Amino acid sequence: MINILDLDLVELKCWMKDNGESGFRAKQVSDWIYNDVWKFEDMNNIPKSIQEKLQNNFHIGIPKPIEEHSSKQKDTKKYLFELNDGNLIECVIMKYKHGNSICISTQVGCKMGCKFCASTIGGMIRNLTSGEMLGQIIKSQQLIGERISNVVLMGSGEPFDNYRNVIKFLELVNSKNGLNIGQRHITISTCGIVPKIKEFADLNLQTTLAISLHASTDEIRKKSMPIANKYSIAEIIDISRYYINKTNRRITFEYALVKGLNDSAQDAERLSALLKDMLCHVNLIPVNEIKENELKRSSNEDVAEFKKVLETNNIQTTIRREMGLDINAACGQLRRSYIKSEELK
Ligand code: SF4
Structure with missing residues:
Protein backbone atom coordinates (compact mmCIF):
# COMPACT_ATOMS: atom_id res chain seq x y z
CA MET A 1 0.00 0.00 0.00
CA ILE A 2 1.29 3.45 -0.92
CA ASN A 3 2.09 6.11 1.66
CA ILE A 4 -0.10 9.02 0.55
CA LEU A 5 2.58 11.44 1.85
CA ASP A 6 4.88 10.24 -0.97
CA LEU A 7 2.59 11.95 -3.49
CA ASP A 8 2.62 15.64 -4.29
CA LEU A 9 -0.65 17.45 -4.91
CA VAL A 10 -0.41 17.08 -8.70
CA GLU A 11 0.10 13.34 -8.38
CA LEU A 12 -2.83 13.03 -5.96
CA LYS A 13 -5.04 15.05 -8.32
CA CYS A 14 -4.08 12.69 -11.16
CA TRP A 15 -4.92 9.72 -8.98
CA MET A 16 -8.35 11.21 -8.18
CA LYS A 17 -9.04 11.80 -11.87
CA ASP A 18 -7.79 8.33 -12.87
CA ASN A 19 -10.21 6.94 -10.32
CA GLY A 20 -13.18 8.91 -11.60
CA GLU A 21 -13.17 11.64 -8.93
CA SER A 22 -12.80 15.42 -9.11
CA GLY A 23 -9.29 16.82 -8.78
CA PHE A 24 -10.28 19.25 -6.00
CA ARG A 25 -10.71 16.29 -3.63
CA ALA A 26 -6.93 15.97 -3.58
CA LYS A 27 -6.52 19.37 -1.93
CA GLN A 28 -9.25 18.56 0.58
CA VAL A 29 -7.48 15.34 1.60
CA SER A 30 -4.13 17.08 1.77
CA ASP A 31 -5.57 19.86 3.97
CA TRP A 32 -6.91 17.29 6.42
CA ILE A 33 -3.53 15.62 6.69
CA TYR A 34 -1.76 18.94 7.35
CA ASN A 35 -4.38 19.65 10.01
CA ASP A 36 -3.47 16.45 11.85
CA VAL A 37 -6.39 14.30 10.69
CA TRP A 38 -4.80 10.99 9.78
CA LYS A 39 -7.77 8.69 9.23
CA PHE A 40 -9.60 8.85 5.90
CA GLU A 41 -12.91 8.06 7.67
CA ASP A 42 -12.54 11.25 9.78
CA MET A 43 -12.31 13.50 6.70
CA ASN A 44 -15.93 14.52 6.86
CA ASN A 45 -16.14 16.54 3.64
CA ILE A 46 -14.94 13.52 1.64
CA PRO A 47 -17.76 11.22 0.46
CA LYS A 48 -17.74 7.71 1.90
CA SER A 49 -17.14 6.17 -1.54
CA ILE A 50 -13.93 8.17 -1.96
CA GLN A 51 -12.85 7.43 1.61
CA GLU A 52 -13.15 3.73 0.79
CA LYS A 53 -11.12 4.08 -2.40
CA LEU A 54 -8.43 5.92 -0.45
CA GLN A 55 -8.41 3.26 2.29
CA ASN A 56 -8.00 0.53 -0.32
CA ASN A 57 -5.01 2.22 -1.95
CA PHE A 58 -3.17 4.32 0.60
CA HIS A 59 -2.04 4.55 4.16
CA ILE A 60 -1.10 7.84 5.85
CA GLY A 61 2.51 7.30 6.85
CA ILE A 62 2.72 9.21 10.10
CA PRO A 63 5.32 7.55 12.35
CA LYS A 64 4.39 6.32 15.83
CA PRO A 65 6.35 7.76 18.78
CA ILE A 66 7.90 4.97 20.86
CA GLU A 67 10.04 7.10 23.16
CA GLU A 68 10.32 10.80 23.91
CA HIS A 69 13.23 12.39 25.75
CA SER A 70 13.57 16.01 26.81
CA SER A 71 16.87 17.61 27.76
CA LYS A 72 17.16 19.18 31.22
CA GLN A 73 17.28 22.65 29.71
CA LYS A 74 14.08 21.82 27.75
CA ASP A 75 15.72 23.07 24.58
CA THR A 76 15.98 19.67 22.91
CA LYS A 77 13.53 16.83 22.40
CA LYS A 78 14.39 13.55 20.85
CA TYR A 79 11.86 11.09 19.47
CA LEU A 80 12.21 7.46 18.59
CA PHE A 81 9.63 6.76 15.90
CA GLU A 82 8.29 3.48 14.55
CA LEU A 83 7.62 3.35 10.83
CA ASN A 84 4.80 1.46 9.18
CA ASP A 85 6.97 -1.66 8.74
CA GLY A 86 8.23 -1.67 12.35
CA ASN A 87 11.62 -0.12 11.60
CA LEU A 88 12.83 2.52 14.04
CA ILE A 89 14.21 5.96 13.28
CA GLU A 90 14.94 8.98 15.40
CA CYS A 91 14.65 12.69 15.06
CA VAL A 92 15.67 15.62 17.23
CA ILE A 93 13.91 18.95 17.73
CA MET A 94 15.92 21.93 18.90
CA LYS A 95 14.31 25.09 20.20
CA TYR A 96 16.11 28.27 19.20
CA LYS A 97 15.14 31.90 19.68
CA HIS A 98 14.41 32.11 15.95
CA GLY A 99 12.15 29.01 15.92
CA ASN A 100 12.10 25.24 16.04
CA SER A 101 14.59 23.22 14.06
CA ILE A 102 14.25 19.51 13.33
CA CYS A 103 16.98 17.05 12.45
CA ILE A 104 15.42 14.17 10.51
CA SER A 105 16.61 10.75 9.38
CA THR A 106 16.82 9.84 5.70
CA GLN A 107 17.60 6.13 6.03
CA VAL A 108 17.09 3.36 8.59
CA GLY A 109 20.70 2.99 9.73
CA CYS A 110 23.55 3.99 7.43
CA LYS A 111 26.22 2.16 5.48
CA MET A 112 28.87 4.90 5.48
CA GLY A 113 30.70 3.58 8.54
CA CYS A 114 31.86 6.84 10.13
CA LYS A 115 33.68 5.85 13.34
CA PHE A 116 32.12 8.57 15.51
CA CYS A 117 28.52 7.69 14.60
CA ALA A 118 26.16 5.21 16.23
CA SER A 119 23.76 5.16 13.24
CA THR A 120 26.07 3.04 11.16
CA ILE A 121 26.85 0.30 13.65
CA GLY A 122 24.13 -2.09 12.41
CA GLY A 123 24.59 -1.06 8.77
CA MET A 124 21.92 0.34 6.45
CA ILE A 125 18.53 -1.38 6.55
CA ARG A 126 16.65 0.65 3.96
CA ASN A 127 16.05 4.05 2.45
CA LEU A 128 13.22 6.21 3.74
CA THR A 129 10.69 7.41 1.20
CA SER A 130 10.10 11.14 0.77
CA GLY A 131 6.77 10.75 2.61
CA GLU A 132 8.47 9.07 5.57
CA MET A 133 10.83 12.04 5.84
CA LEU A 134 7.87 14.41 5.70
CA GLY A 135 5.95 12.32 8.26
CA GLN A 136 8.68 12.95 10.87
CA ILE A 137 8.04 16.70 10.63
CA ILE A 138 4.24 16.49 10.55
CA LYS A 139 4.16 14.23 13.62
CA SER A 140 6.77 16.28 15.50
CA GLN A 141 4.80 19.50 14.95
CA GLU A 158 23.49 9.67 4.22
CA PRO A 159 21.03 11.87 2.27
CA PHE A 160 22.96 11.57 -1.01
CA ASP A 161 22.87 7.77 -0.73
CA ASN A 162 19.08 8.17 -1.02
CA TYR A 163 19.27 10.98 -3.55
CA ARG A 164 16.02 10.62 -5.52
CA ASN A 165 13.81 10.42 -2.43
CA VAL A 166 15.61 13.31 -0.76
CA ILE A 167 15.09 15.56 -3.80
CA LYS A 168 11.40 14.65 -3.88
CA PHE A 169 11.21 15.40 -0.13
CA LEU A 170 12.68 18.87 -0.77
CA GLU A 171 9.85 19.55 -3.22
CA LEU A 172 7.21 18.27 -0.80
CA VAL A 173 8.45 20.17 2.25
CA ASN A 174 8.80 23.36 0.21
CA SER A 175 5.28 23.16 -1.24
CA LYS A 176 2.92 26.04 -0.47
CA ASN A 177 0.15 23.45 -0.17
CA GLY A 178 2.06 21.59 2.51
CA LEU A 179 4.55 22.66 5.18
CA ASN A 180 5.78 25.60 3.09
CA ILE A 181 9.30 25.56 4.53
CA GLY A 182 11.58 27.65 2.29
CA GLN A 183 14.70 26.16 0.70
CA ARG A 184 16.93 28.51 2.68
CA HIS A 185 15.58 26.95 5.86
CA ILE A 186 16.73 23.48 4.86
CA THR A 187 20.22 22.06 5.32
CA ILE A 188 21.49 18.86 3.73
CA SER A 189 24.50 17.25 5.31
CA THR A 190 26.67 14.81 3.37
CA CYS A 191 29.80 12.87 4.19
CA GLY A 192 31.09 13.93 0.77
CA ILE A 193 29.69 11.83 -2.09
CA VAL A 194 31.34 13.86 -4.84
CA PRO A 195 29.22 12.90 -7.93
CA LYS A 196 26.01 13.58 -6.00
CA ILE A 197 27.28 16.97 -4.83
CA LYS A 198 27.80 17.78 -8.53
CA GLU A 199 24.26 16.64 -9.41
CA PHE A 200 22.90 18.65 -6.51
CA ALA A 201 24.87 21.76 -7.52
CA ASP A 202 23.38 21.51 -11.01
CA LEU A 203 19.87 21.74 -9.52
CA ASN A 204 20.86 25.23 -8.33
CA LEU A 205 18.66 25.15 -5.23
CA GLN A 206 18.86 27.63 -2.38
CA THR A 207 19.21 25.01 0.36
CA THR A 208 22.30 24.98 2.56
CA LEU A 209 24.88 22.27 1.95
CA ALA A 210 26.96 20.98 4.84
CA ILE A 211 29.91 18.68 4.16
CA SER A 212 31.41 16.54 6.91
CA LEU A 213 35.13 17.00 6.43
CA HIS A 214 36.50 16.17 9.88
CA ALA A 215 40.15 16.10 8.77
CA SER A 216 42.77 18.12 6.94
CA THR A 217 44.56 15.19 5.24
CA ASP A 218 43.27 12.07 3.52
CA GLU A 219 45.32 9.88 5.86
CA ILE A 220 43.63 11.32 8.95
CA ARG A 221 40.20 11.32 7.28
CA LYS A 222 40.51 7.64 6.39
CA LYS A 223 40.94 6.85 10.09
CA SER A 224 37.39 7.94 10.90
CA MET A 225 35.51 8.01 7.56
CA PRO A 226 35.65 5.07 5.12
CA ILE A 227 34.22 7.32 2.36
CA ALA A 228 37.68 8.96 2.33
CA ASN A 229 38.96 5.84 0.56
CA LYS A 230 36.69 6.68 -2.35
CA TYR A 231 36.88 10.48 -2.60
CA SER A 232 39.89 12.55 -1.64
CA ILE A 233 39.77 15.87 0.19
CA ALA A 234 41.11 17.52 -3.00
CA GLU A 235 38.08 16.20 -4.93
CA ILE A 236 35.74 17.45 -2.19
CA ILE A 237 37.32 20.91 -2.25
CA ASP A 238 37.07 21.04 -6.08
CA ILE A 239 33.42 20.06 -6.11
CA SER A 240 32.71 22.51 -3.27
CA ARG A 241 34.11 25.36 -5.37
CA TYR A 242 31.97 24.15 -8.29
CA TYR A 243 28.88 24.13 -6.02
CA ILE A 244 29.58 27.67 -4.80
CA ASN A 245 30.08 28.94 -8.36
CA LYS A 246 26.82 27.36 -9.47
CA THR A 247 24.61 28.36 -6.54
CA ASN A 248 26.37 31.33 -4.98
CA ARG A 249 25.59 29.68 -1.65
CA ARG A 250 27.99 29.41 1.26
CA ILE A 251 29.02 25.87 2.20
CA THR A 252 29.32 24.71 5.78
CA PHE A 253 32.16 22.33 6.59
CA GLU A 254 31.49 20.21 9.64
CA TYR A 255 34.59 19.35 11.63
CA ALA A 256 34.25 17.00 14.62
CA LEU A 257 37.22 17.50 16.89
CA VAL A 258 38.75 14.31 18.27
CA LYS A 259 41.44 14.50 20.90
CA GLY A 260 44.86 13.74 19.44
CA LEU A 261 43.51 12.84 15.99
CA ASN A 262 42.63 16.06 14.15
CA ASP A 263 42.65 18.86 16.71
CA SER A 264 46.19 20.29 16.58
CA ALA A 265 47.15 23.81 15.51
CA GLN A 266 48.86 22.17 12.50
CA ASP A 267 45.51 20.60 11.50
CA ALA A 268 43.88 24.02 11.81
CA GLU A 269 46.57 25.58 9.57
CA ARG A 270 46.16 22.84 6.94
CA LEU A 271 42.38 23.25 7.01
CA SER A 272 42.77 27.01 6.59
CA ALA A 273 44.94 26.45 3.51
CA LEU A 274 42.37 24.10 1.98
CA LEU A 275 39.53 26.58 2.48
CA LYS A 276 41.43 29.73 1.57
CA ASP A 277 39.24 32.35 -0.14
CA MET A 278 36.26 30.01 -0.28
CA LEU A 279 32.69 31.18 0.49
CA CYS A 280 32.38 28.88 3.46
CA HIS A 281 31.99 28.51 7.15
CA VAL A 282 33.44 25.91 9.52
CA ASN A 283 31.33 24.41 12.24
CA LEU A 284 33.49 22.85 14.94
CA ILE A 285 31.87 20.01 16.87
CA PRO A 286 33.48 18.54 19.98
CA VAL A 287 32.91 14.86 19.06
CA ASN A 288 30.16 12.97 20.86
CA GLU A 289 31.73 10.11 22.74
CA ILE A 290 29.81 6.90 22.07
CA LYS A 291 30.26 3.63 23.92
CA GLU A 292 31.20 1.70 20.79
CA ASN A 293 34.44 3.53 20.00
CA GLU A 294 37.48 5.00 21.64
CA LEU A 295 37.25 8.53 20.30
CA LYS A 296 37.68 11.21 22.94
CA ARG A 297 36.46 14.79 22.87
CA SER A 298 38.99 17.55 22.46
CA SER A 299 39.41 19.79 25.48
CA ASN A 300 37.63 23.17 25.50
CA GLU A 301 41.04 24.87 25.32
CA ASP A 302 42.03 22.92 22.19
CA VAL A 303 38.67 23.68 20.56
CA ALA A 304 39.12 27.38 21.30
CA GLU A 305 42.69 27.31 19.98
CA PHE A 306 41.60 25.56 16.77
CA LYS A 307 38.94 28.21 16.23
CA LYS A 308 41.46 30.98 16.82
CA VAL A 309 43.81 29.65 14.13
CA LEU A 310 40.98 29.42 11.58
CA GLU A 311 39.76 32.92 12.37
CA THR A 312 43.26 34.32 12.14
CA ASN A 313 43.25 32.90 8.61
CA ASN A 314 39.93 34.64 7.87
CA ILE A 315 37.83 31.49 7.96
CA GLN A 316 34.41 32.08 9.54
CA THR A 317 34.09 29.59 12.36
CA THR A 318 31.54 28.62 14.98
CA ILE A 319 31.55 26.04 17.71
CA ARG A 320 28.35 24.03 17.61
CA ARG A 321 26.16 24.70 20.59
CA GLU A 322 25.86 21.40 22.35
CA MET A 323 22.27 20.52 22.94
CA GLY A 324 20.72 17.40 24.35
CA LEU A 325 23.91 15.67 25.48
CA ASP A 326 21.93 14.23 28.39
CA ILE A 327 19.45 12.52 26.05
CA ASN A 328 21.69 10.65 23.61
CA ALA A 329 21.03 13.34 21.03
CA ALA A 330 23.88 12.26 18.74
CA CYS A 331 22.79 10.55 15.58
CA GLY A 332 21.75 6.91 16.07
CA GLN A 333 22.35 6.64 19.82
CA LEU A 334 18.73 6.46 20.92
CA ARG A 335 17.69 3.89 18.33
CA ARG A 336 20.69 1.77 19.18
CA SER A 337 20.15 1.82 22.94
CA TYR A 338 16.44 1.00 22.42
CA ILE A 339 17.21 -1.98 20.17
CA LYS A 340 19.82 -3.22 22.68
CA SER A 341 17.40 -2.97 25.61
CA GLU A 342 14.76 -4.90 23.61
CA GLU A 343 17.34 -7.61 22.85
CA LEU A 344 18.06 -8.01 26.58
CA LYS A 345 14.38 -8.58 27.44
S1 SF4 B 1 27.77 10.45 10.23
FE1 SF4 B 1 26.14 10.43 8.71
S2 SF4 B 1 27.11 9.46 6.92
FE2 SF4 B 1 28.43 8.99 8.65
S3 SF4 B 1 27.69 6.98 9.38
FE3 SF4 B 1 26.60 8.57 10.56
S4 SF4 B 1 24.70 8.88 9.46
FE4 SF4 B 1 26.10 7.84 8.07
Missing part, protein backbone atom coordinates in the same frame (compact mmCIF):
# COMPACT_ATOMS: atom_id res chain seq x y z
CA GLN A 142 1.74 17.83 16.42
CA LEU A 143 3.74 16.50 19.39
CA ILE A 144 5.28 19.84 20.31
CA GLY A 145 2.19 21.85 19.34
CA GLU A 146 4.32 24.36 17.46
CA ARG A 147 5.44 25.01 13.90
CA ILE A 148 8.82 23.75 12.77
CA SER A 149 10.60 26.33 10.64
CA ASN A 150 14.01 24.77 9.92
CA VAL A 151 14.89 21.31 8.70
CA VAL A 152 18.27 19.63 8.82
CA LEU A 153 18.93 16.33 7.04
CA MET A 154 21.58 15.22 9.45
CA GLY A 155 19.97 12.37 11.39
CA SER A 156 20.56 8.70 10.59
CA GLY A 157 21.48 8.05 6.98
